[in-house]
Amino acid sequence: MKRPRGGRGGGGEQPAVRKGPWAPEEDEVLMRHVQEHGPREWSSIRSKGLLPRTGKSCRLRWVNKLRPDLKTGCKFSAEEERVVIDLQAQFGNKWAKIATYLHGRTDNDVKNFWSTRQKRLARLLRAPMPRRRPGGKQSSSGASSSHAHELPAPKNPCLDMIPFQEPMTTHHVGESSGSSSQDPNTTNHRAVAHFPGAYGLPPPPPPPTPLPIMHAGAEQGSSSAAPATALLLPYGGDAGYPVAGGVDPLVFVDPAASPEPLEVVPPGPFFRLDDDYVHAGRAMHRDVCGVRFDDLPPEAFDFFELPNLPAWPPPFPPPPPPSQHDQL
Protein backbone atom coordinates (compact mmCIF):
# COMPACT_ATOMS: atom_id res chain seq x y z
CA MET A 1 0.00 0.00 0.00
CA LYS A 2 1.52 3.20 1.15
CA ARG A 3 5.24 3.51 1.46
CA PRO A 4 6.70 4.68 4.73
CA ARG A 5 6.90 8.39 4.78
CA GLY A 6 10.22 10.04 4.98
CA GLY A 7 9.37 13.44 6.26
CA ARG A 8 7.47 12.77 9.40
CA GLY A 9 8.35 9.33 10.57
CA GLY A 10 11.67 7.94 11.46
CA GLY A 11 11.98 9.80 14.70
CA GLY A 12 14.33 12.59 15.44
CA GLU A 13 15.62 13.65 18.77
CA GLN A 14 14.06 10.61 20.41
CA PRO A 15 15.15 7.67 18.32
CA ALA A 16 13.74 5.19 20.77
CA VAL A 17 10.24 6.09 19.68
CA ARG A 18 9.18 4.90 16.31
CA LYS A 19 6.80 7.02 14.27
CA GLY A 20 5.14 6.78 10.94
CA PRO A 21 3.28 3.94 9.32
CA TRP A 22 2.70 0.77 11.24
CA ALA A 23 4.25 -2.48 10.16
CA PRO A 24 2.12 -5.62 10.16
CA GLU A 25 4.30 -7.06 12.89
CA GLU A 26 3.63 -4.05 15.05
CA ASP A 27 -0.06 -4.46 14.48
CA GLU A 28 0.22 -8.05 15.60
CA VAL A 29 1.97 -7.10 18.79
CA LEU A 30 -0.59 -4.44 19.49
CA MET A 31 -3.45 -6.81 18.82
CA ARG A 32 -1.94 -9.33 21.15
CA HIS A 33 -1.58 -6.75 23.85
CA VAL A 34 -5.20 -5.74 23.50
CA GLN A 35 -6.32 -9.34 23.59
CA GLU A 36 -4.47 -9.85 26.83
CA HIS A 37 -5.10 -6.58 28.58
CA GLY A 38 -7.94 -4.98 26.77
CA PRO A 39 -7.85 -1.62 25.05
CA ARG A 40 -6.05 0.15 27.85
CA GLU A 41 -2.66 0.45 29.48
CA TRP A 42 -1.36 1.90 26.28
CA SER A 43 1.71 3.37 27.82
CA SER A 44 2.73 0.02 29.21
CA ILE A 45 3.21 -1.23 25.68
CA ARG A 46 6.26 0.89 25.37
CA SER A 47 7.41 0.63 28.95
CA LYS A 48 7.39 -3.13 28.65
CA GLY A 49 9.38 -2.91 25.50
CA LEU A 50 6.70 -4.52 23.37
CA LEU A 51 6.73 -1.74 20.82
CA PRO A 52 8.82 1.37 20.32
CA ARG A 53 5.63 3.39 20.07
CA THR A 54 4.09 5.88 22.42
CA GLY A 55 0.94 4.95 24.19
CA LYS A 56 -0.91 7.58 22.27
CA SER A 57 0.24 6.13 19.01
CA CYS A 58 -0.79 2.64 20.08
CA ARG A 59 -4.20 3.78 21.16
CA LEU A 60 -4.72 5.68 17.95
CA ARG A 61 -3.71 2.70 15.87
CA TRP A 62 -6.10 0.47 17.72
CA VAL A 63 -8.99 2.86 17.64
CA ASN A 64 -8.60 3.86 14.03
CA LYS A 65 -7.40 0.72 12.33
CA LEU A 66 -7.28 -2.42 14.39
CA ARG A 67 -10.60 -2.42 16.18
CA PRO A 68 -12.49 -5.42 14.88
CA ASP A 69 -15.78 -3.65 14.30
CA LEU A 70 -14.51 -1.00 11.96
CA LYS A 71 -15.87 -0.39 8.53
CA THR A 72 -12.61 -0.08 6.72
CA GLY A 73 -12.36 1.05 3.17
CA CYS A 74 -16.01 2.02 2.92
CA LYS A 75 -17.18 5.46 2.08
CA PHE A 76 -19.80 7.07 4.20
CA SER A 77 -23.25 5.98 3.20
CA ALA A 78 -25.89 8.57 2.51
CA GLU A 79 -27.43 7.93 5.87
CA GLU A 80 -24.15 8.14 7.68
CA GLU A 81 -23.51 11.44 5.99
CA ARG A 82 -26.78 12.72 7.24
CA VAL A 83 -26.14 11.53 10.73
CA VAL A 84 -22.83 13.34 10.76
CA ILE A 85 -24.33 16.50 9.39
CA ASP A 86 -27.19 16.43 11.80
CA LEU A 87 -25.08 15.66 14.80
CA GLN A 88 -22.42 18.16 13.86
CA ALA A 89 -25.10 20.79 13.78
CA GLN A 90 -26.14 19.70 17.20
CA PHE A 91 -22.92 18.91 18.98
CA GLY A 92 -20.39 20.90 17.04
CA ASN A 93 -17.03 19.37 16.33
CA LYS A 94 -17.39 16.67 18.91
CA TRP A 95 -16.16 14.01 16.58
CA ALA A 96 -15.73 11.34 19.17
CA LYS A 97 -19.25 11.89 20.36
CA ILE A 98 -20.63 11.86 16.85
CA ALA A 99 -18.68 8.72 16.06
CA THR A 100 -20.40 6.88 18.86
CA TYR A 101 -23.61 7.14 16.88
CA LEU A 102 -22.04 5.59 13.84
CA HIS A 103 -21.20 1.99 14.26
CA GLY A 104 -17.87 1.13 12.78
CA ARG A 105 -16.75 4.71 12.35
CA THR A 106 -14.06 6.45 14.31
CA ASP A 107 -13.74 10.04 15.30
CA ASN A 108 -10.97 10.29 12.77
CA ASP A 109 -13.28 9.03 10.05
CA VAL A 110 -15.91 11.55 10.97
CA LYS A 111 -13.38 14.29 11.23
CA ASN A 112 -11.92 13.51 7.85
CA PHE A 113 -15.33 13.30 6.31
CA TRP A 114 -16.29 16.66 7.67
CA SER A 115 -13.04 18.24 6.71
CA THR A 116 -13.41 16.98 3.17
CA ARG A 117 -16.91 18.29 3.05
CA GLN A 118 -15.84 21.67 4.32
CA LYS A 119 -13.11 21.93 1.74
CA ARG A 120 -15.57 21.10 -0.96
CA LEU A 121 -17.91 23.67 0.41
CA ALA A 122 -15.25 26.31 0.46
CA ARG A 123 -14.37 25.63 -3.13
CA LEU A 124 -17.93 25.64 -4.27
CA LEU A 125 -18.70 28.85 -2.51
CA ARG A 126 -15.99 30.43 -4.53
CA ALA A 127 -17.34 28.86 -7.69
CA PRO A 128 -20.91 29.95 -8.26
CA MET A 129 -21.98 27.14 -10.54
CA PRO A 130 -20.95 23.65 -9.58
CA ARG A 131 -20.81 21.51 -12.65
CA ARG A 132 -20.56 17.87 -13.26
CA ARG A 133 -19.10 16.65 -16.42
CA PRO A 134 -21.13 13.95 -18.02
CA GLY A 135 -19.74 10.56 -17.26
CA GLY A 136 -17.16 11.89 -14.88
CA LYS A 137 -16.69 12.58 -11.27
CA GLN A 138 -17.35 16.03 -9.96
CA SER A 139 -15.05 18.14 -11.95
CA SER A 140 -12.23 19.47 -9.93
CA SER A 141 -11.80 22.32 -12.35
CA GLY A 142 -15.45 23.10 -11.93
CA ALA A 143 -14.65 24.09 -8.43
CA SER A 144 -11.83 26.29 -9.48
CA SER A 145 -12.67 29.84 -8.70
CA SER A 146 -10.58 31.15 -11.52
CA HIS A 147 -12.52 29.27 -14.12
CA ALA A 148 -15.95 29.10 -12.66
CA HIS A 149 -17.38 31.88 -14.73
CA GLU A 150 -16.05 30.40 -17.93
CA LEU A 151 -17.89 27.17 -17.64
CA PRO A 152 -20.24 26.16 -20.40
CA ALA A 153 -23.98 26.16 -20.12
CA PRO A 154 -25.57 23.44 -18.05
CA LYS A 155 -26.27 20.17 -19.74
CA ASN A 156 -28.19 18.52 -17.01
CA PRO A 157 -31.19 20.61 -16.14
CA CYS A 158 -31.95 18.63 -13.05
CA LEU A 159 -28.61 19.21 -11.48
CA ASP A 160 -28.02 22.67 -12.66
CA MET A 161 -31.30 24.08 -11.63
CA ILE A 162 -30.66 23.34 -8.03
CA PRO A 163 -28.18 25.88 -6.85
CA PHE A 164 -27.72 29.57 -7.18
CA GLN A 165 -30.99 30.76 -8.55
CA GLU A 166 -32.71 32.44 -5.69
CA PRO A 167 -32.05 33.43 -2.15
CA MET A 168 -31.59 30.34 -0.17
CA THR A 169 -34.52 28.74 1.52
CA THR A 170 -35.34 25.37 2.86
CA HIS A 171 -38.63 23.60 2.86
CA HIS A 172 -40.21 20.71 4.54
CA VAL A 173 -42.53 18.25 3.09
CA GLY A 174 -45.81 19.30 4.47
CA GLU A 175 -44.87 22.92 4.36
CA SER A 176 -45.97 25.10 1.57
CA SER A 177 -43.26 24.84 -0.97
CA GLY A 178 -44.37 28.05 -2.51
CA SER A 179 -43.98 30.00 0.65
CA SER A 180 -40.87 32.05 0.87
CA SER A 181 -41.43 33.01 4.46
CA GLN A 182 -41.21 29.78 6.25
CA ASP A 183 -41.16 29.15 9.93
CA PRO A 184 -37.55 29.13 10.96
CA ASN A 185 -38.39 26.94 13.89
CA THR A 186 -39.17 24.06 11.69
CA THR A 187 -36.86 24.95 8.92
CA ASN A 188 -33.73 24.91 10.93
CA HIS A 189 -34.63 21.74 12.64
CA ARG A 190 -35.32 19.63 9.66
CA ALA A 191 -32.55 17.32 10.57
CA VAL A 192 -33.54 16.64 14.10
CA ALA A 193 -37.17 16.74 13.30
CA HIS A 194 -36.70 13.77 11.05
CA PHE A 195 -33.71 12.04 12.29
CA PRO A 196 -34.83 10.87 15.67
CA GLY A 197 -37.17 8.58 13.87
CA ALA A 198 -34.19 6.50 13.07
CA TYR A 199 -33.82 5.89 16.74
CA GLY A 200 -37.47 5.41 17.33
CA LEU A 201 -37.73 8.57 19.34
CA PRO A 202 -40.40 11.19 19.31
CA PRO A 203 -39.43 14.45 17.71
CA PRO A 204 -37.84 16.95 20.04
CA PRO A 205 -39.81 19.86 21.40
CA PRO A 206 -39.65 23.00 19.37
CA PRO A 207 -36.91 25.40 20.27
CA PRO A 208 -37.85 28.16 22.64
CA THR A 209 -37.10 31.02 20.32
CA PRO A 210 -37.41 31.61 16.62
CA LEU A 211 -34.25 30.90 14.78
CA PRO A 212 -32.70 32.86 11.99
CA ILE A 213 -32.78 31.52 8.52
CA MET A 214 -29.49 30.00 7.61
CA HIS A 215 -27.71 31.24 4.58
CA ALA A 216 -24.90 29.68 2.71
CA GLY A 217 -21.69 31.45 3.27
CA ALA A 218 -22.31 32.07 6.88
CA GLU A 219 -20.41 28.93 7.70
CA GLN A 220 -17.38 30.07 5.87
CA GLY A 221 -17.84 33.69 6.52
CA SER A 222 -17.84 34.21 2.81
CA SER A 223 -19.77 37.27 1.94
CA SER A 224 -18.92 37.07 -1.71
CA ALA A 225 -20.73 33.85 -2.32
CA ALA A 226 -23.35 34.06 -4.97
CA PRO A 227 -26.92 33.69 -3.78
CA ALA A 228 -27.85 30.11 -3.97
CA THR A 229 -31.01 28.12 -4.00
CA ALA A 230 -31.42 24.54 -3.16
CA LEU A 231 -34.73 23.33 -1.99
CA LEU A 232 -34.16 20.10 -0.24
CA LEU A 233 -37.28 18.39 0.79
CA PRO A 234 -37.01 15.60 3.25
CA TYR A 235 -39.27 13.08 1.71
CA GLY A 236 -40.95 11.45 4.62
CA GLY A 237 -41.73 11.94 8.24
CA ASP A 238 -43.85 15.02 8.47
CA ALA A 239 -45.91 14.39 5.41
CA GLY A 240 -46.48 10.78 6.13
CA TYR A 241 -44.36 9.50 3.31
CA PRO A 242 -42.78 6.18 3.89
CA VAL A 243 -39.41 6.39 5.46
CA ALA A 244 -37.87 3.07 4.81
CA GLY A 245 -35.20 1.96 7.17
CA GLY A 246 -35.18 5.28 8.93
CA VAL A 247 -34.08 7.06 5.81
CA ASP A 248 -36.00 9.76 4.14
CA PRO A 249 -34.92 10.15 0.57
CA LEU A 250 -34.20 13.56 -0.71
CA VAL A 251 -36.40 15.33 -3.13
CA PHE A 252 -35.37 18.31 -5.13
CA VAL A 253 -37.83 20.87 -6.23
CA ASP A 254 -37.46 23.65 -8.64
CA PRO A 255 -39.02 26.47 -6.68
CA ALA A 256 -39.81 28.51 -9.73
CA ALA A 257 -41.29 25.82 -11.85
CA SER A 258 -43.06 23.22 -9.88
CA PRO A 259 -43.54 21.96 -6.38
CA GLU A 260 -43.45 18.46 -7.73
CA PRO A 261 -40.58 16.29 -6.73
CA LEU A 262 -38.08 15.90 -9.48
CA GLU A 263 -36.49 12.77 -8.31
CA VAL A 264 -36.69 10.42 -5.46
CA VAL A 265 -33.63 8.48 -4.60
CA PRO A 266 -34.28 5.22 -2.89
CA PRO A 267 -32.66 5.08 0.47
CA GLY A 268 -29.90 2.75 1.31
CA PRO A 269 -30.10 0.43 4.23
CA PHE A 270 -29.60 2.15 7.48
CA PHE A 271 -26.00 2.02 8.53
CA ARG A 272 -25.31 -0.74 6.09
CA LEU A 273 -22.80 -0.08 3.42
CA ASP A 274 -23.56 -1.48 0.09
CA ASP A 275 -21.03 -0.81 -2.57
CA ASP A 276 -23.34 -1.94 -5.28
CA TYR A 277 -25.81 0.66 -4.19
CA VAL A 278 -23.16 3.28 -3.99
CA HIS A 279 -21.83 2.60 -7.43
CA ALA A 280 -25.18 2.10 -8.97
CA GLY A 281 -26.32 5.35 -7.49
CA ARG A 282 -23.34 7.14 -8.86
CA ALA A 283 -23.83 5.72 -12.28
CA MET A 284 -27.49 6.55 -12.17
CA HIS A 285 -27.27 10.15 -11.24
CA ARG A 286 -24.90 10.89 -14.03
CA ASP A 287 -27.21 9.71 -16.68
CA VAL A 288 -30.50 10.58 -15.16
CA CYS A 289 -31.50 13.22 -12.73
CA GLY A 290 -31.02 11.12 -9.66
CA VAL A 291 -29.03 12.82 -7.01
CA ARG A 292 -27.21 11.05 -4.29
CA PHE A 293 -26.38 12.77 -1.08
CA ASP A 294 -22.71 12.32 -1.65
CA ASP A 295 -22.81 14.28 -4.85
CA LEU A 296 -24.83 17.22 -3.75
CA PRO A 297 -23.21 20.58 -3.54
CA PRO A 298 -22.18 20.75 0.06
CA GLU A 299 -23.82 24.07 0.62
CA ALA A 300 -27.08 22.32 0.16
CA PHE A 301 -26.45 20.59 3.43
CA ASP A 302 -25.58 23.73 5.20
CA PHE A 303 -29.06 25.06 5.10
CA PHE A 304 -29.86 22.51 7.68
CA GLU A 305 -27.11 23.27 10.05
CA LEU A 306 -28.28 24.64 13.30
CA PRO A 307 -27.18 27.75 15.01
CA ASN A 308 -26.18 27.46 18.61
CA LEU A 309 -29.13 26.47 20.66
CA PRO A 310 -28.04 26.72 24.24
CA ALA A 311 -31.46 26.26 25.72
CA TRP A 312 -32.37 23.30 23.65
CA PRO A 313 -31.06 19.98 24.89
CA PRO A 314 -29.94 17.44 22.34
CA PRO A 315 -32.78 15.21 21.27
CA PHE A 316 -30.50 12.31 20.51
CA PRO A 317 -30.40 9.46 22.91
CA PRO A 318 -27.11 8.48 24.35
CA PRO A 319 -25.28 6.12 22.08
CA PRO A 320 -25.51 2.42 22.74
CA PRO A 321 -23.16 1.10 25.36
CA PRO A 322 -19.78 -0.05 24.15
CA SER A 323 -19.87 -3.38 22.48
CA GLN A 324 -18.05 -6.42 23.65
CA HIS A 325 -15.41 -5.63 21.12
CA ASP A 326 -14.75 -2.30 22.68
CA GLN A 327 -14.35 -3.83 26.06
CA LEU A 328 -12.62 -6.96 24.94
Place this chain on the structure above:
DNA sequence: AAAAGATGCAACCGCTCCCCG
Protein backbone atom coordinates in the same frame (compact mmCIF):
# COMPACT_ATOMS: atom_id res chain seq x y z
C1' DA B 1 0.74 8.87 -21.80
C1' DA B 2 2.09 12.32 -18.79
C1' DA B 3 1.41 16.21 -15.80
C1' DA B 4 -1.28 18.73 -12.65
C1' DG B 5 -4.67 19.15 -9.44
C1' DA B 6 -7.96 17.17 -6.21
C1' DT B 7 -9.15 13.94 -2.83
C1' DG B 8 -8.84 10.56 0.92
C1' DC B 9 -6.82 9.09 4.82
C1' DA B 10 -3.25 7.73 8.25
C1' DA B 11 -0.78 9.56 11.75
C1' DC B 12 1.24 13.19 14.64
C1' DC B 13 0.82 17.16 17.87
C1' DG B 14 -0.84 19.91 21.52
C1' DC B 15 -4.22 20.53 24.73
C1' DT B 16 -7.63 19.07 28.13
C1' DC B 17 -9.75 15.90 31.14
C1' DC B 18 -9.75 12.45 34.58
C1' DC B 19 -8.06 9.44 38.00
C1' DC B 20 -5.12 8.29 41.68
C1' DG B 21 -1.88 8.89 45.38
Place this chain on the structure above:
DNA sequence: CCGGGGAGCGGTTGCATCTTT
Protein backbone atom coordinates in the same frame (compact mmCIF):
# COMPACT_ATOMS: atom_id res chain seq x y z
C1' DC C 1 -6.61 20.11 47.78
C1' DC C 2 -2.93 19.48 44.67
C1' DG C 3 0.21 17.53 41.39
C1' DG C 4 1.55 13.96 38.11
C1' DG C 5 0.64 10.65 34.69
C1' DG C 6 -2.27 8.43 31.44
C1' DA C 7 -5.99 8.66 28.27
C1' DG C 8 -8.89 11.01 25.09
C1' DC C 9 -10.02 14.57 21.78
C1' DG C 10 -9.77 17.93 18.05
C1' DG C 11 -6.80 20.12 14.73
C1' DT C 12 -3.41 19.68 11.40
C1' DT C 13 -0.10 17.75 8.24
C1' DG C 14 1.66 15.26 4.46
C1' DC C 15 1.71 11.40 1.38
C1' DA C 16 -0.61 8.07 -1.86
C1' DT C 17 -4.03 7.58 -5.00
C1' DC C 18 -7.41 9.07 -8.14
C1' DT C 19 -9.25 12.12 -11.66
C1' DT C 20 -8.98 15.41 -15.11
C1' DT C 21 -6.78 17.86 -18.77
